[in-house]
Amino acid sequence: MRRGPRLRRLGAQCFFAAVIGLQLFFVVRAYDDPHHLFGYQPFSESSTWRATILRVTDSGRHDIRNGWAGYHWSQLVRGRGLTTPWVDGSAASGVESQLAFFQQALDWVATHTPNDHSTRYFEAHVRTVRNRGEPETRVMRSVERELPER
Amino acid sequence: MTERRPIFDEIASVRAIALLRILVGPITIVHLWSFLEAAQPGSYFAERFYVPFTELWPVLPLEGYRAVLLVGLVAAVLMSAGFLSRLTSVLTLAVVVFNLFSNQLFFHHNRAFLTTILFGLTLLPAGRALSVDAWLAKQAGHPLRDEAPMWRLVLLRALACTPYLASGFSKLIDPDWWSGVVMYDRISRYRHVAEAKGVPAWLIDPIATPEFNAVMWKLVVLTELFVGVGYWFRRTRVTAMFMALGFHTLIEITSTVSVFSYLGIAATLIWVTPRTRDRVLWVRTDEARGRRLARLVRALDWLARFDLRETTQGPTVRVRDRDGTILEGAPARRLVLSRLPPLMPLVTPLLLLDQWPRRTGQSPQSA
Numbered sequence: 001m002r003r004g005p006r007l008r009r010l011g012a013q014c015f016f017a018a019v020i021g022l023q024l025f026f027v028v029r030a031y032d033d034p035h036h037l038f039g040y041q042p043f044s045e046s047s048t049w050r051a052t053i054l055r056v057t058d059s060g061r062h063d064i065r066n067g068w069a070g071y072h073w074s075q076l077v078r079g080r081g082l083t084t085p086w087v088d089g090s091a092a093s094g095v096e097s098q099l100a101f102f103q104q105a106l107d108w109v110a111t112h113t114p115n116d117h118s119t120r121y122f123e124a125h126v127r128t129v130r131n132r133g134e135p136e137t138r139v140m141r142s143v144e145r146e147l148p149e150r
Numbered sequence: 151m152t153e154r155r156p157i158f159d160e161i162a163s164v165r166a167i168a169l170l171r172i173l174v175g176p177i178t179i180v181h182l183w184s185f186l187e188a189a190q191p192g193s194y195f196a197e198r199f200y201v202p203f204t205e206l207w208p209v210l211p212l213e214g215y216r217a218v219l220l221v222g223l224v225a226a227v228l229m230s231a232g233f234l235s236r237l238t239s240v241l242t243l244a245v246v247v248f249n250l251f252s253n254q255l256f257f258h259h260n261r262a263f264l265t266t267i268l269f270g271l272t273l274l275p276a277g278r279a280l281s282v283d284a285w286l287a288k289q290a291g292h293p294l295r296d297e298a299p300m301w302r303l304v305l306l307r308a309l310a311c312t313p314y315l316a317s318g319f320s321k322l323i324d325p326d327w328w329s330g331v332v333m334y335d336r337i338s339r340y341r342h343v344a345e346a347k348g349v350p351a352w353l354i355d356p357i358a359t360p361e362f363n364a365v366m367w368k369l370v371v372l373t374e375l376f377v378g379v380g381y382w383f384r385r386t387r388v389t390a391m392f393m394a395l396g397f398h399t400l401i402e403i404t405s406t407v408s409v410f411s412y413l414g415i416a417a418t419l420i421w422v423t424p425r426t427r428d429r430v431l432w433v434r435t436d437e438a439r440g441r442r443l444a445r446l447v448r449a450l451d452w453l454a455r456f457d458l459r460e461t462t463q464g465p466t467v468r469v470r471d472r473d474g475t476i477l478e479g480a481p482a483r484r485l486v487l488s489r490l491p492p493l494m495p496l497v498t499p500l501l502l503l504d505q506w507p508r509r510t511g512q513s514p515q516s517a
Contacts, residue, residue: 009158016305023309027316035257040316042259043405044324046335077199080255092336101201101255108199131326132335 034096106142160300162424175230232281260410270306318374330363426454
């Protein structure tokens with residue numbers, strides 16, 4: 001075989017192996033990834049979740065359900081079952097996936113609400129039920145907010 | 151018997167992939183359109199909580215984002231038509247990937263699958279048949295050869311069977327899935343939705359039991375695994391295709407999976423034997439039945455399975471199959487109709503009637 005076709009064939013073989021290797025990598029990695037990205041594990045759970053979100057200020061804890069400082073959670077966070085966390089919702093992609101996104105949402109809200117001059121951080125009391133199992137509760141916190149000098 | 155060569159030396163017809171290209175166009179349009187509809191002032195994803203895959207990924211202003219989606223939509227239309235196929239396939243893939251990677255909240259497995267199939271369409275010269283490109287080239291006197299290196303098709307096949315194998319295996323080793331708890335729980339919680347849609351209680355009651363779900367979803371998991379493996383073998387390929395059709399229909403009825411079902415059904419084309427005109431069909435065109443069949447084959451033989459030859463002697467219909475087997479009469483008609491894509495799901499089961507030993511012989515011309 002001449003050099004040109006041989007190199008082309010080798011290139012094709014390398015490309016083939018690289019793509020298959022990458023796909024296999026994602027499939028294996030999905031077992032350690034809350035979102036199973038590119039690992040094809042749809043509908044992995046029938047779990048449910050619910051969270052009560054509180055603003056923690058110097059004066060105490062306040063439910064954010066009805067809004068605060070002109071903000072409403074449901075306008076800031078939409079989709080993936082995160083819009084109304086205080087209502088029982090599905091975590092069909094898995095509890096880990098749901099809570100990973102929820103943690104990121106808490107942090108995002110904490111850092112994207114500049115008109116809020118009193119919240120030190122957000123605290124969420126989360127209840128999950130994994131595939132008809134026993135309910136589990138946990139407390140999650142957003143990043144600490146920097147409040148303006150008074 | 152044809153000699154088997156390594157996939158890196160073999161050539162494959164892309165005729166079936168061209169048909170896949172045509173079907174994936176509208177599927178991509180439906181996919182991108184939903185994002186375009188959602189991208190309105192005040193509801194643009196980048197104005198609210200979103201999760202970029204990487205901070206380096208550019209976030210466009212709303213108008214720029216809408217323009218990119220429109221480019222993707224136009225590219226998908228042109229890709230489907232087969233105009234500048236390679237360029238428009240790449241452009242369609244680029245827009246779908248750009249959008250997918252803009253926000254992790256957009257990620258769903260059906261979108262990953264769409265990306266995979268579009269990647270395959272950029273890899274294979276899917277515009278060399280059933281396309282404006284092919285028509286233009288023919289008009290110019292330089293008809294395109296609808297062929298590509300076999301390894302590219304094998305690569306697409308490997309990627310296309312991954313969702314079935316990965317999903318099936320993950321559920322096989324998950325005790326909650328294998329025991330049916332996951333689906334029993336889901337069906338129990340959403341039975342009121344089915345009731346509200348008018349599904350009668352006598353139908354829901356047996357389905358919403360642990361016993362039913364313990365058996366049903368084991369079968370579904372095994373179906374996924376069978377499809378992923380069965381596609382690879384000639385003897386099980388047609389069965390795998392039928393099981394995939396049933397699987398995707400069931401998924402479409404019971405779940406919200408966006409374009410996944412349509413894509414999964416369209417992707418069965420990837421597994422069509424990549425050879426064209428390797429069956430010879432003789433039809434008596436001096437008989438009305440023969441003429442009708444010839445017209446039907448010309449209209450519906452989208453995958454170019456048959457080398458159609460008109461004749462005025464011998465039986466009304468005669469087929470020489472790939473292995474040299476000669477079929478006549480009803481078995482020949484059934485084989486022909488079963489290889490016409492729109493009729494395939496209806497007629498293929500009838501081939502079971504022809505499973506007993508076939509009569510072999512020679513073509514009418516040589517007989």
